[in-house]
Amino acid sequence: MNKEELITSLKEIVKPYIKDENNFEHLTEETDFLKDLKINSANLVDVILDIENAFNIVIDNESMEKMLTVKAAMEIITTKLKEK
Amino acid sequence: MNNRVVITGLGVAAPNGVGISAFTTAIKNGVSGISYHKELENLNFSCCIGGIPEVTEAMKLQYFTPLQLRNFNSSGILYGCIAGVDAWKDAGLHITTTDTPDWDSGTVFGTAVSGVDKFREAIYKLDDKKVKSLGSTAVLQTMASGISAYLSGMLGLGNLVTTNSSACSTGTEAILMGFERIQSGRAKRMLVGGCSDHGPYLWGGFDAMRVITYKHNDSPEKASRPMSATASGFVPGSGAGALLLESLSSALERGAKIYGEVLGGAVNAGGQRGDGTMTAPNSIAVQRCIKTAVENAGITADEIDLINGHLTATSKDAAEINNWSTALNRTGKNFPYIHSLKSMIGHCLGAAGAIESVAAVLGLKEGFIFPSINCEDLHPEIAGIIDPEKIPQKLIENDKLQTIAKASFGFGDVNACIIFRKYNQ
Numbered sequence: 001m002n003k004e005e006l007i008t009s010l011k012e013i014v015k016p017y018i019k020d021e022n023n024f025e026h027l028t029e030e031t032d033f034l035k036d037l038k039i040n041s042a043n044l045v046d047v048i049l050d051i052e053n054a055f056n057i058v059i060d061n062e063s064m065e066k067m068l069t070v071k072a073a074m075e076i077i078t079t080k081l082k083e084k
Numbered sequence: 085m086n087n088r089v090v091i092t093g094l095g096v097a098a099p100n101g102v103g104i105s106a107f108t109t110a111i112k113n114g115v116s117g118i119s120y121h122k123e124l125e126n127l128n129f130s131c132c133i134g135g136i137p138e139v140t141e142a143m144k145l146q147y148f149t150p151l152q153l154r155n156f157n158s159s160g161i162l163y164g165c166i167a168g169v170d171a172w173k174d175a176g177l178h179i180t181t182t183d184t185p186d187w188d189s190g191t192v193f194g195t196a197v198s199g200v201d202k203f204r205e206a207i208y209k210l211d212d213k214k215v216k217s218l219g220s221t222a223v224l225q226t227m228a229s230g231i232s233a234y235l236s237g238m239l240g241l242g243n244l245v246t247t248n249s250s251a252c253s254t255g256t257e258a259i260l261m262g263f264e265r266i267q268s269g270r271a272k273r274m275l276v277g278g279c280s281d282h283g284p285y286l287w288g289g290f291d292a293m294r295v296i297t298y299k300h301n302d303s304p305e306k307a308s309r310p311m312s313a314t315a316s317g318f319v320p321g322s323g324a325g326a327l328l329l330e331s332l333s334s335a336l337e338r339g340a341k342i343y344g345e346v347l348g349g350a351v352n353a354g355g356q357r358g359d360g361t362m363t364a365p366n367s368i369a370v371q372r373c374i375k376t377a378v379e380n381a382g383i384t385a386d387e388i389d390l391i392n393g394h395l396t397a398t399s400k401d402a403a404e405i406n407n408w409s410t411a412l413n414r415t416g417k418n419f420p421y422i423h424s425l426k427s428m429i430g431h432c433l434g435a436a437g438a439i440e441s442v443a444a445v446l447g448l449k450e451g452f453i454f455p456s457i458n459c460e461d462l463h464p465e466i467a468g469i470i471d472p473e474k475i476p477q478k479l480i481e482n483d484k485l486q487t488i489a490k491a492s493f494g495f496g497d498v499n500a501c502i503i504f505r506k507y508n509q
Binding site: 016017042043045046049 | 150151154155216217219220221
């Protein structure tokens with residue numbers, strides 16, 4: 001999976017949770033889930049569950065704490081996919 | 085000086101009608117909301133019938149965002165939000181979109197048990213060692229105060245936001261708690277009511293206790309028989325009722341329509357002493373609760389035109405009639421009219437008092453007494469206390485209706501009684 005494909009999948013996953021449509025439309029690697037997309041912090045665990053299901057990976061607590069931006073999420077997903 | 089408290093909005097999700105208009109038509113026509121449920125039979129229930137409000141997916145989206153509906157599995161919260169938001173809008177109030185909550189509005193929205201299906205779902209995952217997969221929704225949908233929390237978020241409430249719980253008297257108690265808050269000047273508006281889940285995981289315990297009827301699986305609409313000689317236990321129901329209570333001055337200031345006035349009421353308990361137990365009411369306490377309610381309302385017992393009873397269709401109905409008769413000191417033809425909404429919707433548990441109060445207030449406003457169905461074979465003990473004509477089997481249009489007493493009693497030997505009156509300047 002290349003970067004573009006990964007961003008597209010991630011965008012699809014976070015879509016139900018976002019509160020800022022404009023920042024979502026212009027989502028980049030630098031986009032912050034909480035600050036830019038205004039995702040309710042309680043919903044972050046749901047986003048991560050959805051990522052786990054979509055990519056069939058397991059995200060440990062330490063990785064989870066780092067997953068606050070699109071970039072961090074992409075890195076963790078890529079690492080976990082490689083470990084499989 | 086105490087504030088007068090009026091009702092300016094109503095909302096309901098009942099087994100025989102969701103929304104005030106559908107519900108009004110149903111109760112006037114004696115339409116039963118009880119139906120057979122295969123799921124209950126598959127689980128070996130003795131009682132395979134129940135009352136469940138009909139809510140479509142499209143209706144859910146009128147109250148909840150798609151995000152709120154993700155992994156949503158709490159029917160009580162669903163019904164409570166429909167009734168609560170409807171009551172708010174019915175009162176002509178708008179939903180604030182600013183950052184500031186409405187400091188003058190709060191809610192006391194009760195439930196007896198909430199989120200059982202969600203809890204079940206969570207427990208299966210936990211036992212499967214998948215605690216992480218509960219996500220963020222398990223707590224919010226299973227906490228007792230889930231319903232008041234959801235409503236507060238939808239409406240932006242900034243006053244008292246809480247959930248009360250007192251078994252089957254929950255709904256009526258909630259109304260009185262909200263009433264007192266406005267009466268004492270600590271809030272201008274209180275959204276009050278109660279909600280209850282549907283389904284086997286809530287109703288199972290009652291099936292096991294043999295307090296629900298197993299004799300009418302083939303005739304669901306005839307099953308709920310309050311005051312009948314052939315009453316054989318209650319029928320489980322579900323749903324929610326909501327009333328928007330408001331100080332009279334606030335209502336007048338807004339030019340709001342006024343459905344009626346809450347004159348007062350009382351709550352008490354029998355302490356499981358005397359003939360009171362965990363599951364049976366102490367008659368002395370019930371009578372005392374009714375008498376105190378009348379006293380607190382500043383009326384005399386003779387002023388009561390109609391009683392909206394608790395009357396569940398168990399062997400306790402005759403005892404309840406006797407308690408009313410003793411407390412009000414009225415018998416035979418001198419007894420007020422009395423009816424039971426449970427004859428149409430079953431016993432909606434934590435929501436019962438709220439849905440039944442909505443029905444009472446509608447009758448007061450529009451001048452009708454809904455029929456108490458399924459009691460054509462009146463219990464002889466009841467006929468010995470009050471004139472059978474006082475139990476309307478058909479709709480009575482009566483614009484002279486002024487004062488209604490509504491009571492609910494619950495497990496734990498707890499009681500609540502409230503007095504509604506037509507609004508007179």
